[in-house]
Amino acid sequence: MNAEILATGDEIRTGALVDSNSAHIAEVLTMHGLEVTRHHAVGDNLNALTAILVEIAGRTDVAIVTGGLGPTRDDLTAEAMARAAGCELQLNDLAMETVTRFFRERKRTMNASNRKQAYLPQHAEVLDNPVGTAPGFVLKIDKCTFFCLPGVPYEMKKMLKDQVLPHVAALSGGVQNYCRVHTLSTFGFVESAVGEKLSGLETLFPDITVGLRAKFPEIQIKLYWKGSDEPRGMQTLEAGGAWVAEQMGDRLFSTGDQTMAAVVGDLLVARNASLAVAESCTGGLISNWLTNTPGSSNYFLMSAVTYANSAKMNILGVSADTLNSVGAVHEKTAEEMACGARRAAGADFGLATTGIAGPDGGTDEKPVGTVCIAVAGPEQTLSKRYLFAFGRRLMNKRIFAMAALDMLRRVLLNLPVL
């Protein structure tokens, strides 16, 4: 079955609000075997809304509409649906009960305007909203079954799961279709290089479609499989995933959608090792990423974000000689920082970054985008200088932090450092 998604509301139309509902709905429908073909958004305008509903009604099997069910004048979904269906709005007793119950249970006074929420198109079937004031409804127009849900994400998600999905399963008449996805995460190739490395995939695995997703600076490879024989699908995806992993080599850091920081965390846990970080140009981003993972306190001891040279000396014991002779941005300084962090925290590994994130501070010798990264471990300390050409401060911080975590990952796995 094909499905379309329609988000309504002037905030979305004018861009004051990013529509995240539609992505959620698309993901849920796709996982349940529906083919989502289009997303749309229109504003709080009766004619515009009616027109697009009529178009959708003639084109697809299932449509999910969000927003416009509230009590105010600019909530127009029920009226537009009635027009598109060529019927009238009428007071729906079940909807009225739902609205009344919401206010009674919360001991809140019901406004006159809330009564409006109980007027639904004739023949519409109420969808209960246990967590908000606006009931939803189902209505078939032409060949399409419309599910109208509130725009509040929490209410919408609950109703989608509890009421829309069983309804949709019934519509499909018992034929179960699945869509399964296998995600692999890489760092170190640009998108076009990943695309080229995967060029044989669709010949070898004709049942798999592939999508690349750039989550700067990593690139995720997503393998999709669709069909009714789920065990076969999972086997196919596993074989396809193994082939992709071979193409990507050590630039694959997760055969899932784990973050690089979580992967490094798992490697540290497996080795029963602890980590201390010394950050200059990454400004705390590495430790922010590391501590986004629950349980990171098991291996992450500290990060010293030493922006000032005095802090590099006082906290990390970087020598004044080094800073004077080679400067703050240098492999030697990075090594002293990594060793200093490791020593100060009594950690097994030290990881350090020092570089120039920009927009200012670059020189001919060390332009913006230069970063020196060092890893200090129980056996050896190594360091390397990189030049990334992304220009913007926030992008530089991200790729510096990612490159640093990747260097540590490579050391922990005895892989060559890039």
Add this chain to the structure above:
Amino acid sequence: MNAEILATGDEIRTGALVDSNSAHIAEVLTMHGLEVTRHHAVGDNLNALTAILVEIAGRTDVAIVTGGLGPTRDDLTAEAMARAAGCELQLNDLAMETVTRFFRERKRTMNASNRKQAYLPQHAEVLDNPVGTAPGFVLKIDKCTFFCLPGVPYEMKKMLKDQVLPHVAALSGGVQNYCRVHTLSTFGFVESAVGEKLSGLETLFPDITVGLRAKFPEIQIKLYWKGSDEPRGMQTLEAGGAWVAEQMGDRLFSTGDQTMAAVVGDLLVARNASLAVAESCTGGLISNWLTNTPGSSNYFLMSAVTYANSAKMNILGVSADTLNSVGAVHEKTAEEMACGARRAAGADFGLATTGIAGPDGGTDEKPVGTVCIAVAGPEQTLSKRYLFAFGRRLMNKRIFAMAALDMLRRVLLNLPVL
């Protein structure tokens, strides 16, 4: 002029990626007086893409298309545009030059697949992409002028501003309509409380419409004005903004869209003061936010992200007695951390957080969501305990970090601490 927006890509169609590009484009076009009527999204499917382009071409004046300009096989925008226009793809010399230049300037090798990016529909006019490999293009089909831009947000935004807007202004033939917006940023009220405080606004200022935008944990208030008399509009917005500022009191932290970290940075610069941070539960997020602002090295000296108690003692000089008697999460510990960071870095101010971000580690006495924040300054040290009830680790980190920066802002401005 009417405008529609089309996002392309299977990630968006299947919900793997939330489309934030369309909201940005809608906002920019609306600000420049265009009436955005519809947003759409379709996947990487030549027929689906061509069909919707043909529909749009017959309906609207201007369309912005994002995505599908990359080097891989699932990048189909140019081909679909050519089909919709009923013409052929051909090698565009200017586009080829753009692609070649990108690789030359970055001393990177150009892949064969990158050549594909230089094939554009006949009669298409190239839009230079100074920051990425994929050039965009303009093409008129039927009554509609299409602007095809890359899906990478940074590239898209730059090209929209520098190239699409001047083009659109020329299309409008000199009739200028404006939409102006005034943004104010607040922290400390929930959205419904902000809404209530502003309830008189639209009566007092009938030409202004107001929108609230939750950028957790801050809430931005956006005042919109539309019309042709721009100076009058600016005056109206200024008066409306002053009224809003009065309603919000000291919970307003920016009469613009500055981040809290940038506001604190400006206050430190104005006082010629420096800052050292000691973070536990915020895990580097405060220093990451502070260092996102260019020039932060002028006041930010260091952050010690001391997850382990040993690091709190060794780096910050927190006493073992304190940790043993009151524990890591306590006002007294926060104060010793703030003083320790200030002393270790020789900074004017110290700011510290220690708390429980979750999901584990909470107790009856100190549940998940508890945070102790301290500010140490030249004259005094103060601290406070808060309990936030958002539950999720990443949300807790954000609100803890925001509350800490807000406390420092209040100290720097001699405002009462919340």
